[in-house]
Amino acid sequence: METTICPWCQTEIVWDEELGPEEECPYCHNELKGYRTLNISLGSAEELEEEVEADEEADTDLWEEDEESHLNAIRRLESFAAAGGDLLAYESGVEKILDGQDEIPECPHCREYMMFAGTQPLGADFEPAGQEAVEQPLVAGTAKLNVFVCSACFHVSKFLSEDDRNALIRTVSGQ
Template sequence: METTICPWCQTEIVWDEELGAEEECPYCHNELKGYRTLNIQLGSEEEFEEEAELADGEQEEDYWEESSNPHLDAIRRVESFVAGGGDLLAYESGVEKVLGGQDEVPECPHCREYMLHAGQQSIQDGSFEPIVPKGMSTPLLSNTIKLNVFICSACFSVSRFLAEEDRNSLIRTVSEKA
């Protein structure tokens, strides 16, 4: 018989060899297969010691070089700032101070860190051409709108959102035509 621990309720599940593994936990009824379950095969202590002896700076550097994750690239930029004499603690403290003064604190769509409000961008006449959606008599937005610009403090990606007054205008326009 095979024994498994449910990752959700931490209950030991004993499966019969004839029936095989179940799709869900018989106690909490959560799925046991798929992306929600992580199976880790642990090796002997000797294997861990061998890996520790083999680990050196070159292997670690190769790991970082193979990565194509932009979030890791941003981490390297912050680390290079620290290596160049910058104070990471001061940076983090400054980020917290800026975030504390913001009315709106969106999460970065890439790395889920909080974003800093960097300013407002005006879309002037001619730069933005609004359309009239089907079933409506007026466009959703005017041709002069403002966007709030946010920068991620970790991966430095930029996001733009409608400014508060333009959001309210959009809500009123859609509500009146509904």
């Protein structure tokens, strides 16, 4: 027998197998078909435990991946320290640099903060694509990129400079 809970009166409805489900609640006479009805089938306790264990394993795997990338970054810094470098001085220097930055993005790999390294022109090999929707290129050929370096894993990321971001926003919005 199939069990349904009426969303209106919260009464459990047990349907007769021969007649099947009805279109309205026998208690409050509200409609049960379509988007208003929620059928919940409960599995055994073993199935529920297996599902919870699978979710926990998936969470653990993601956590381990996160820890692994962070550990690789730490290993790079430890190799610097092993070569006679002063990690405290490095961390202090990184903090001073970050304090002076207007924009401090997070590294996409290890989530540490990134230091501004400079700007880079898009270059002569960049060919702006024309967009029919806005009738002009999204980014000018003279645009500059801000280059950031991660303070832990030394990953390099590039972003449009603030002026070029504003120009892109104006272009897309038709201003």
